[in-house]
Amino acid sequence: MLKATSFVAALSLALFQSPSHASADEITILAGDLPPMFNEDGSGREAEVISTVMERCGHTVTFEIQPFTRHWKTYSNGTADAVATVPVGMPLGGTQSDVYVQYQNGVSFLSEAGESYGDLAALAGHSVIAFMGASDILPGLKDAVPSFKSYKEIADQIGQSRMIFGKRVDAVVGDGMIFAEYNRQLREQSGDLMFDPNQSVTFQAIFAPSDYAMNFRDAALAEDFNRCYAEAKADGSIDAINKAWAERYRDTLGTQYLGH
Template sequence: MKTRIAALLCAAAALMSEHASAAEVEVLVGDLPPMVNKDGSGREAEIIATTLERCGHTAKFTIQPFTRHWQSFESGKGDAVATVPVGMPTAGTQTEPYVSYQNGISFLKSSGAQVSTLGDLNGMKIVAFEGAASIIPGLSDATGGFKSYREMADQETQSKLLYGKRVDGIVGDGMLFAEFARHLQEAGAASGVDASQPIEFRAIFEPTPYGMSFRDPAMAEGFSRCFAELEEEGKIAEINTRWTDKYRSALSDNYMSY
């Protein structure tokens, strides 16, 4: 009986300690809709905010161009930084992976391209997100076989290049491309391209896992623990599936298991 009471007291003390140290956490995030939208919503943003909330904290997102948010964290800004490739050296302490991106190739259905492996991109004009060759395993070794390859941060421009048939395919996360395609479709003729053309997405890469990095090691440990709890309860899968469903017509069943 005494042992049980002692255990309950310890658990209560830990809970009180955690909530006593509750904080508003400034998280540096990349501008990657629909993973992170300008209003703080998004698939990845919701996972981060929900996990921090489970730990008793609140998230304050500072949105910057992708990769620049890493540089800002290295220069001393923010309490945490998101979308850090697993194992990439950063300041602070990295958490366990909390989100994965499904990179692949998006191309016009009318092209008749048959793509199921990275090697099938040989001879094609490819554009990718900034830093893709250093993040996606195997990509840097394969680009020599492409007719052309370039990286750019502006993913709306990428989409216009594809719809305008100036490139053959876009390497990147399928959900990200689907969101930019949606914007162009809504803009209609004002977009300057025919965004009504059907697109296909093929997940030719393994999912890329990402972690967070926190300046406070205890906060990093807490984030991993709270995420594991939410994952066990099915809440993380619920968030992922709900956001994937928004783009189901474009992604079909090619976006991991969601």
């Protein structure tokens, strides 16, 4: 009886000392609705990176997709295991991972315009639209806005595609891959359009890549993620994912999206 009691006590102690995620086979991650980074069905470039890393660590992943920025608030108030696409240093609680994904912001425009927007100064005198909050996020944009012919930030990103194809604006400022995906969606819409959605579009990267991390409630999960991401990066798995997604939008992105 003494030996059995000692065994139970030792087992209880071992369970108590084990990492809290050891028995959790499935990790719930909050993510923003940002096609093609995260699609409604949980697929996407960024989703694939996260799933690849977590599976390497022995975990499976379920994504809960919400409007972008709301997913941060839900994480702060809820019980999900982690949250994706977090600006580095953003105070959301838990443990922040290393940078695991980058977005590439720049300028998209109709190729036939014959323009070359190598920097913000080149947008002077042109009509420009951007995503909501862009002037507070992208370096130098707020200072450059007064030089534009017009400037507007809109939340409806497929609306940006409509405006550029309809020649209502000269340029769109934002992530090149996201813009290219909304162009693809617009081309697939049924019904008559007042413009040609098949016009050639060019993207130029004029900003440094934007770094994003994840926040985990469990510090041990964050350590797992960092370790397995480093392994996946070292063996080329991460670059292969990013290149494959860039290839889907090659006609717009060229080689401007993070060099892929």
